[in-house]
Amino acid sequence: MPRMAASDRRAELLEAAIRVMARDGVAKATTRAVVTEAGMTLGAFHYCFESRAQLLELVTETLTERYVAEVRGLFAPHKDIRDSVLDSLHAFWKGFEANPGEHQISYELTQYALRNSGFEDVAGKQYEIFLRAFASLLELAADNAGIEWTEPVPVLARYVLSVIDGLNMIWLVDRNTDDSRAALEMLADHLLLHARPRAA
Amino acid sequence: MPRMAASDRRAELLEAAIRVMARDGVAKATTRAVVTEAGMTLGAFHYCFESRAQLLELVTETLTERYVAEVRGLFAPHKDIRDSVLDSLHAFWKGFEANPGEHQISYELTQYALRNSGFEDVAGKQYEIFLRAFASLLELAADNAGIEWTEPVPVLARYVLSVIDGLNMIWLVDRNTDDSRAALEMLADHLLLHARPRAA
């Protein structure tokens, strides 16, 4: 085994953990499974992390940031608000279907955080970040298209995130892509109901 | 310990398991925790159930049936489609807030089923039943109000279930009742977009 800085090991263990979780689930990502995936020994784990819980916290934060970055990157601004919304939602969905395992982890980690004391704020931060990200995209879309939203943006953001999360999770169960996309397109139409030309 | 028929023990263990899971989560509902809750000994467990997995399967089926029964019971038919939809959604939400723990179990069990081989069909059946239940309520609402849906009912059912699941899960994290209810009311308006008077 090559010598490595502890920070590099940490990064490798983090990525190994994400791979194991995407493949087998959060519960199966034991310290042993993670170090095996990373090609390290069990001892290596505990000079990089205080505990398995600490690793899970880091994974949660990392995936949250990644998802937000992905969503920002996929956002498709247009002059026409309908195009913005429709293109962006399709792009988000495509990103999800390209990598469902990684999004599934996120839902599992939320459940984990809700059920383990000392982790409540982890789930809280996770969704605070998600909600803020969608809210800021809604603002951005409005700016680009010269419209304003007739409902409070935090409520719209919660609505959009709910539909996306809900559709994702049902798709994870039944893989019904056609109905999922049809429902997603309904969401686009519904959002447009709450847009009106900006007052001068 | 009193003598009991195995079937009664099974029923008690089932309810004990649901209580433990609602309180502490599915992962923490070990065989030991469940028998302690039920006031039985560990040995008792294994003449009622072949394995912990079998218990989890039974819990999943039981909670699925209960939820469907609850939703059917809360459904509020009216002559006016808007009243039907709005009243029903509010009633569903009230049911959720009255017992969030039991609904949280359902999400955890879905994740569990998705991650454990031999359980894929458990999650599949769960959502098939949910989707069918919402579809049949949509049909029922349409009949009562003399309208027809302009989108395929399975797509509408998926959409409604997604919003409800998504809002529930976000609420479990941040307990923001106001924004959740506001989003739920948006769903009602959106559904109405896809209703039109029935052709004679």
Add this chain to the structure above:
DNA sequence: GTCTATAATGGGATAGAC
């Protein structure tokens, strides 16, 4: 710094006494 060996714990399942 690295890794083996081993604690210490908690879990599912079972054998066998009563």
Add this chain to the structure above:
DNA sequence: GTCTATCCCATTATAGAC
């Protein structure tokens, strides 16, 4: 039929050899 005692396994974490 009931429950104790135990097996056996996997886990997290650590101690200590190299």
